[in-house]
Amino acid sequence: MKARNPHSVLLGFLGGTEGLFAKKTLEITEDMLSSYKNQGGFDLLGRTVDQIRTTEQVDAAKSACCDLNLDGLIIIGGVTSNSDAAQLAEFFAEHDCKTKVIGVPVTLSGDLRNQFVEATVGFDTVCKVNSQLISNVCLDAISAGKYYYFVRLMGGKASHVALECALQSHPNMVILGEEVAFSKLTLKEITNKICDGVEARADQGKYHGVLVIPEGLIESIPEMYALIQEINNLHSSNVTEADIPSQLSPWAAALFKFLPSFIRRELILHQESDNSAQLSQIDTEQLLAHLVEAEMNKRTKEGKCKGRKFSSVCHFFGSQARGSLPSNFDCNYAYVLGHICVQIMAAGLNGYMATVTNLKDSTNKWRCAAVPLTAMMSVRRHLRGPGAVPIGRPVIHPSPIDLKAESYAVLREKASSFLLDDFYRTPGGIQFEGPGAGTKPITVTIEEQDYLGDIEILQDYLDKVRTILKPGCSREILKASISSIASVNDVLKFMSAPLNTELPLYHFS
Amino acid sequence: MKARNPHSVLLGFLGGTEGLFAKKTLEITEDMLSSYKNQGGFDLLGRTVDQIRTTEQVDAAKSACCDLNLDGLIIIGGVTSNSDAAQLAEFFAEHDCKTKVIGVPVTLSGDLRNQFVEATVGFDTVCKVNSQLISNVCLDAISAGKYYYFVRLMGGKASHVALECALQSHPNMVILGEEVAFSKLTLKEITNKICDGVEARADQGKYHGVLVIPEGLIESIPEMYALIQEINNLHSSNVTEADIPSQLSPWAAALFKFLPSFIRRELILHQESDNSAQLSQIDTEQLLAHLVEAEMNKRTKEGKCKGRKFSSVCHFFGSQARGSLPSNFDCNYAYVLGHICVQIMAAGLNGYMATVTNLKDSTNKWRCAAVPLTAMMSVRRHLRGPGAVPIGRPVIHPSPIDLKAESYAVLREKASSFLLDDFYRTPGGIQFEGPGAGTKPITVTIEEQDYLGDIEILQDYLDKVRTILKPGCSREILKASISSIASVNDVLKFMSAPLNTELPLYHFS
Structure with a gap:
């Protein structure tokens, strides 16, 4: 930015959107940045509940941008933040605010993914740290030979993190939310599926194993989703937490009663801002371990399964995988996106996202582009129950795993070997030099996805x-x-289908 | 070993001690070892409840060694395994078994530590992985600015892992079991101490923080220790878990009743083989978070503390820090110990431990020695309540942290800066090449401890x-x-004081 114009000024908003609304800025200098470069976390500026959506919020953002006389506003985040960026760009253009709004794809969950966005900044790092921990657990499991580890991974509603981590660490089993939703598997069926795996391993004299699930799994199970929706409805009608159980429909009440008490308590906790359940607070791994143990005891009693008693240990890998030193890939990717933002600003574009495609190739073959945010947006009705986005408001939707894509095919192909052969893979901690320092997400390198290259x-x-x-x-x-x-x-x-956008793409090199 | 005598054979026992008793051996060849070298875990041979103590076990070990015509038996482990090694060496010598028994100091907890043993293999790796995770949590905490993280670390009764990790990652607070035991701090006092820290930070506008505790903390709190002892006694008298609460002494019952229900349930769980509570199963971090939240709410109500509501997230770093790819330091250390074992065998020594001192110096200045196991053993009465080792049986005792040593002094000196300045340190994942690949445990490099060098x-x-x-x-x-x-x-x-041993030390170079 300084190379283009030495008088350019880069301001950061302290405390994310709250800082924006309150015009709390920090001028970011080369000197200040030097001690934060290539470090993890967001502690230079901090982060908040990142939302710019209500009339007050949008007005506050506009007045901040006008008062500060900003040429551009760069919004860094996932599907929500980038949807807000698009709305804001529209609003600024309508209301004669000269500030151009630019989005940057940064989120650990990896669910902002489409033909333009092959990966988000942070996804590689989080998957590497989680894969390291899963592989540690795998080696611990096979060393002791007597425990099943149930590992739940943070990563939002989609299962991208779980898929990537499974491809990196080769745990015995992984259950993706998208598979469950597609096959409409019930809690009972999932339990049986796991138990069948445990039984097959016991037949080979193996009494240990590692199961990986995404935190979004719970919402992918049809009856659990319906139960969560009912609880959400009651929450919206201001029913108190104590009264919720008694006001459920008969079948939902029956399911609720069937669940162990710790899950019941977690389900009726207060919800997140988007009215979905607080996924990170629901110990799905403990629920499954509980159900699997009951089923295995039953099978043992019936003589179907012999040998050692089933025994489980549960883990949730949440914040310990965040705030990590970022991988070289994530650092490079973020630097390039930063450069693209400067190009977008210089070109005076509004409502665009900085993107890089062909990420699987070497850095000098990456394709840089500015893509209209509207090209990623669509309108849906009833996305999720009562808290759904109203009809007519276009947003960027989280992308689920494509079950027809190559990454998933690779996982399925290896599934039975993963299950039975203890084919564990040990990637180790993130390396910054030497072999392994240049690795990229496996799901990124597997897919044939150079969309912009193909357009060329x-x-x-x-x-x-x-x-x-x-x-x-x-x-x-x-x-x-x-x-x-x-x-x-x-x-x-x-x-x-008709294209969502009339705006052209811009390529940078 | 092969260099000394190409006809030497190295056997591994499958499944640890169980494999020894059952004579289940695996000949370990260069070729087989090649894919396990520098890898984590014990999956080549597996591990069990590592104990060789009862008459049957000792007899089984002797007959296995005689039948297999072994020149030497190498026992790898911590204080328990090496105590058993010493007893076995004595027994073999008395009963005309030619097999020499050698101990090797390997345990993640780091509590096998004395003038001859500066560190155990595995300690560096576990501390590095835990420090990486703690620092991730620190960066996440400061980025969000609204949660207190309560992190409990695996590592047995002593707090070596917690001390080392605190020096590596600089969390805001760390509470060591040895401090608590020394100052006889009650649960209430610990809670207040944490709350004072939270309050001091709130005065600076900081509503986040990271607290690290060792899993052994719970037993260091005087009244909790007494309660656990009472529960142990009742267990030993075969009182059922359901009846335990009603049979506690009045004051223990009062404390028991005061504790949250999840801790009550965990406390009366069945115990480990040495009759102490199952430390890894007691969520001490959740207990403290619970008590701190109650106290903070009280202080807020009384107007002593203003600002944002106290909010906590709990973590237990257990098996995810085990089974990791070992650090270069641990690999080098283990290779050197292996070479020393061959020397000890060649010298025909029985009842010795392979040791390396001056570890803080470069590898070519390390001092290799064979130290009589008896030099590390002592006899104590009432080590721990009813399950105590009977008088007259010498064992190697776990070493607590020396509160007079340099490492602890460094921690204390920095404590107030750690508490208030968010002086977080980010070591990142274990590096195998480049800067940081050669780092050693800070506690090893800080201490003036080249005992064998001083003897020279x-x-x-x-x-x-x-x-x-x-x-x-x-x-x-x-x-x-x-x-x-x-x-x-x-x-x-x-x-x-009189020395415990008449056996001489042996130095190797």
Whole structure:
């Protein structure tokens, strides 16, 4: 930024959005930044409940940007923050505020993912730390040979962190929320699935194992989701926590009563701002361990399963995987995104996100672009029960795992080997030098996903066609071209949904 | 070993002591070892409840060693395993078993520590992983600015892991079991101490923080120790878990009733083999968080403390810090100890431990020695309540933290800066190359502890005195020497306790 214009000033807002509303700024200098570079956490500026949505919040943001005479406002975050960034950009443009709003994809959960965004900053680091811990647990499990470890990973509603970590550390079992939602597996079916795994291992004389689940799993189980929705409804109607159990529908009450008391208590806790359950507060791993133990005892009693008694240890890997020193990949990715933001500002673009594609290739082959935020947004009805986003408000939705994608196929292919062969992989701690220092998320390197690269290839082809078909070309060539292109046109008309955006993409190099 | 004699054979016992008793061996070859070298965990051989103590166990060990015609038996472990090694060495010698028994100091808890043993293998790795996680939590705490994290660390009864991790990661507060035991702090006093810290931070506008405690803390609190002892007694008298609460003494019952229900349940769980409470199962961090929250609410109500409501998140770092890829220091240390074992075997020594001192210096200055296990053993009465080791049986006792030592002094000196300045230190994951790859435990590098080096210096002086005082020296010199040495003799007679061992030390280079 200083290289473009030495008089540029970079301000940070102290305490995230709260700092923005209150105009609490900190000028960020090279000198100050030097001791924070390549460090984890957000302690230079702090973070808050990151939301700019209500009329008051949007007005406060506008007046802050106007008063401070900002050329640009860079909003760093996940799906929520970037949805807010898009709305804010629109609002600023409508209300003659010169500040351009730019979004940057940063979130550990990895659920801001689409053809433009192959990964978010922080995802690699969090997955590496979690994979390190899972592999430690795996080695501890196989050394002792007598415990099943139930490990729950932080990472929001989607299971990207769990998938990536499973590919990195090879635990015996992993249950993704998306699989459960797709197959509509009940709590009982999930329990049986795990017990079948435990039984298959016991047949081989193995009485240890590691199971990984995402924190979003609980909401993916149909009956649990319905129960959580009922509890949410009661919360919204201001029913007190003590009265909730008595006001549930008969079947929900029956499920509620079936659950162990610690889960009951956690389910009726006060909810997060988006009205979903406080996922990190629900000990799903303990619930499953509890149910699996009961089922295994039953199977043993019935003589179906012999050998050592089932014994479990539960873990939740939450904040200990956050605030880590970031991986080299995340540092590089963040630096490049920062540079793109400067380019976007210089180009005077509003409502764009800084993106990098072709991440699986070496850094000098990364493709930098500015993508209109609207290209990632869509409108949905009833996204989630009563707290749903009202119809007509476009937002960036969290992307679930694509069960047809290559990463998931790799996991499925190896599932039975993971289950039975103790094929544990030990990535160790994040390395900053030497072998392993340059590794990237496996899910990023597996997928064929260089979307912007493919667009360039297409445009190359179109250019070539145009060159060949200049006036003067033969009648036959022209005829062949018309029929080919007409056919392509028909196919595309059939396949394409209308695009969300009229804004063009911008490429930087 | 193969270099000394290519026909040597190294056998491993599958499943630790159980494998020994059952003569389940695995010949360990260079080839097999290659994929396990520098890896964590014990999955090549597995581990069990490592004890060789009862008559049946000792007899089984002897018959295994005789039948397999072993020249040596190497026992790897902490205070318990090495105590057993000493007893076994004595038993083998008495019963004409040619097998020599050698101990190796390996335990994550670091409580096998004395003038000969500066660190145990595994301690550095566990402390590095835990410090990495604590520092992640610290950065997360300061980023959000609204939670107090209560982190409990695995590490047995002594607080070595907590002390080392505190020196590595600089959390706001750390409470060591040895401090609490020394000052006889009650649960109430500990709670108040933490609340005073929280209050002092609130005065500076800080509403976050990280507190680290060792899992052994609970037993260091006098009234909790007494309660645990009563529960142990009732267990020994076969009182059922349901009946325990009603049979406690009045004051113990009152304390028991005062504790939150989850702690009550955990306290009456079945005990470990040595009859102490299952430390890893008692959520002391949750107990403290619970008590601190109650006290903070009270102080807020009384107007003593203003600002944001106290809010806590609890963590137990247990098995996720085990099974890690070992640090370079631990790998080097273990290789050197392995070489010493071969030397000890070649020298035909029985009942010795392989040791390395001067660890803080570069590897080529490390001092290798064989130390008689008896030199580390002592006899104590009433070590711990009813499950105590009977009088007359010498064992190696776990070493508590020396509150007079330099490491603790450093911690105390920095305590108020740690508390108020958020002086967090971020060591990151274990590095295998580049800067930081060669770091050692801070407690090892801080202490002046080259015991064997000092013995060499002393012997040098004695040699010099002997050289000067050869027949032919002057009358004056002789007179001065006699009075000096007589004085030294008097002082030492006064200071010295009788040594536990008649066996000589052996030095290897």
